[in-house]
Amino acid sequence: MGATAADGGYAGLAPRPVASSLEELIDGATGRRPFRTSDAKSGSSFERIEIGGERYVLKAMHVDDDWLARSMGDLTCRQVRVWAAGLLEAYPPAIDHTVVGAASGLGRNGWGAALLMRDVSDRLVPAGDETVPLDLHAGFLDHLAELSARFWGWTDTVGLTPPSLRWAFFGDAMLEVERGRGWPDEVPRIAATGWQAFAERAPEDVHRLVTELRRAPWAITEAVAVTPTTLLHGDWKMGNLGRHPDGRTILIDCAYPGEGPACHELGWYLAINRARLPESKEASIERFRSSLERHGVATSGWWDRQLDLCLMGTLVQFGWEKALGDDDELAWWSDRVRAGARWL
Numbered sequence: 001m002g003a004t005a006a007d008g009g010y011a012g013l014a015p016r017p018v019a020s021s022l023e024e025l026i027d028g029a030t031g032r033r034p035f036r037t038s039d040a041k042s043g044s045s046f047e048r049i050e051i052g053g054e055r056y057v058l059k060a061m062h063v064d065d066d067w068l069a070r071s072m073g074d075l076t077c078r079q080v081r082v083w084a085a086g087l088l089e090a091y092p093p094a095i096d097h098t099v100v101g102a103a104s105g106l107g108r109n110g111w112g113a114a115l116l117m118r119d120v121s122d123r124l125v126p127a128g129d130e131t132v133p134l135d136l137h138a139g140f141l142d143h144l145a146e147l148s149a150r151f152w153g154w155t156d157t158v159g160l161t162p163p164s165l166r167w168a169f170f171g172d173a174m175l176e177v178e179r180g181r182g183w184p185d186e187v188p189r190i191a192a193t194g195w196q197a198f199a200e201r202a203p204e205d206v207h208r209l210v211t212e213l214r215r216a217p218w219a220i221t222e223a224v225a226v227t228p229t230t231l232l233h234g235d236w237k238m239g240n241l242g243r244h245p246d247g248r249t250i251l252i253d254c255a256y257p258g259e260g261p262a263c264h265e266l267g268w269y270l271a272i273n274r275a276r277l278p279e280s281k282e283a284s285i286e287r288f289r290s291s292l293e294r295h296g297v298a299t300s301g302w303w304d305r306q307l308d309l310c311l312m313g314t315l316v317q318f319g320w321e322k323a324l325g326d327d328d329e330l331a332w333w334s335d336r337v338r339a340g341a342r343w344l
Contacts, residue, residue, distance in 0.1 A: 013086035019103035025116055026051065026058060048119060055119035056100070059253075062112035067185045068255060071174035077113035078160050080104050082257040085158045087231060092150045094143045096120070096250050120250050124242035129275040132238065137278050138287060140241055143249040144269070145291030148262040151231035152297055161234065161258030163225070167217035169317040170195075194320025201323050206315075206334040209341055213316045220313045223343050224261050227306040228297075232260040236269040238276055262292070263306045267314035271321070274329060281332065305343050312340025 019025040029049040036046060044066050047058045061077055063069045069077070080102045082088060088097045098117040106112035125132060168174070170191045178188035199207060213219060234256025242250035266288050270281050277284060285307065289299055315322065315333045322330045 013090055015086050016083055016089065016102070018080060018084050019101065020105055022060075022103055022106060022114055025101050025103040025114055026056075028052065029056075029058075032058075057098075057117045057119050057121070059115045059117065060106070060112065061114065062107045064108060064111075067178055067188055070177060071169065071188075072161060072165055072256060074161075075109075075111050077104060077111075078257055079115060079254050080113045081158055081160060082254055083115070087158070087257070088254070090150070091251075092143075092146050094146055094248055096244060096248050097254065098250065098252055117252065120242060120244075120252075123244060123250055124240075124252075125238040125276075127239065131278050132276050134278040136243060137284070139243065139247065140236070140249060140269075141266075141284060141288045142291045142294075143251075144236060144265055145262075145288055145297075146295050147233070147251075148230045148265070149292060149295035149297045152228060154229060154231045154259060156259035161232075161256045161260075163258065163260050164218050164221050166256075166258075166260055166264060167213065167220045167313045167316050170320060171214055171217065190324075191320045194324045198319045198323035201330060202319065203334050206337045209337055210316055210319050213312075217313075217316060219344055220309055220316065220340075224306055224309045224313075227261055227302040227309075229259050230262050232256070232258055232262075232265055234258065234265075234268075236265050237272040261306045261310055263310035264313065266307075267310045268317075270311075271314050271318045271333070274325075308336070308340040309343050310340075311336035 026049060029051050031048075031050045033048045034045065035048055044059055044061045047060075049056050049058055061069065061079065063075055066074075069075075072078075083099055083102045084104075088099055091097055098120055099115055100118060101116040102113065103116075104110075104113045106114060125136070170188075175188055175192050175195075178185065179192065183189040198210070202210065233251060233254050235253060236251075240251060240253045242252075244250065266285065270277070270284060274281075279287075289303060292299055311333070315337050319333075322333050
């Protein structure tokens with residue numbers, strides 16, 4: 001078994017300082033330049049700055065501007081909480097989170113926050129739909145497994161993303177909030193259109209079950225709760241990933257950290273990165289499971305249940321996106337829903 005709470009694998013977490021103002025966080029900064037990438041979907045703002053001759057990225061967040069934070073009820077910025085608790089610093093050496101500082105209590109009601117990160121933009125996976133090299137993909141899955149093993153058995157005492165919210169992502173309540181605001185961001189509007197397409201294109205049995213689970217996502221949470229948990233980053237998409245020359249994985253933008261099943265990360269990775277995978281989803285799943293075993297996590301006894309439920313949950317989250325794609329992709333995920341239904 002890998003490092004766990006019981007054996008002290010990450011015992012003695014050292015809390016990290018959090019600045020009380022933006023000025024304190026970026027004291028001495030020069031050359032501030034706003035920018036935005038095609039992978040930035042949330043509404044948060046980004047700037048490139050220099051401090052002491054080193055390049056950094058400053059990310060500013062507030063629930064007023066960030067529809068993802070609104071949808072996840074994140075008023076106090078969980079990205080800062082995970083930093084302040086020392087959890088990022090407990091990542092395995094194979095993963096570089098890039099964060100060097102944070103500030104909180106910013107903006108209206110003090111709900112805003114900021115992160116200061118080393119600028120590694122030249123080492124991130126380039127935007128687009130091109131297939132990534134197999135060794136890069138394999139490294140990402142191996143390091144995802146290593147991170148999962150590092151925190152195996154972890155339970156949340158920090159106040160991060162509640163497990164019950166994981167499968168409420170892109171739910172009707174969230175979309176109604178954004179509709180009422182006049183669709184200030186494009187993605188929720190596209191999601192609403194996609195769910196209409198899902199109702200028309202998904203097989204009847206799949207549509208019926210996904211609709212029920214979108215209304216009661218806690219059914220997945222309860223069914224998967226008997227399987228092991230770990231610390232989740234929450235957004236293993238290519239836009240958040242990169243590689244250093246020494247092979248370390250760069251993993252930025254820990255937007256949805258919290259307790260949950262490792263297969264949730266796997267399902268998210270397979271769904272969001274579908275166009276860029278250099279091997280089949282089945283091969284990727286087996287690769288991840290083998291990596292967990294290699295990092296000391298025994299997968300017998302729980303794997304099938306957790307995998308089936310989490311992949312079913314992935315379509316509950318992203319059925320709208322799959323309904324806007326090709327028939328084969330929608331069919332593959334529809335079969336995952338049927339497989340997951342046996343555990344409910």
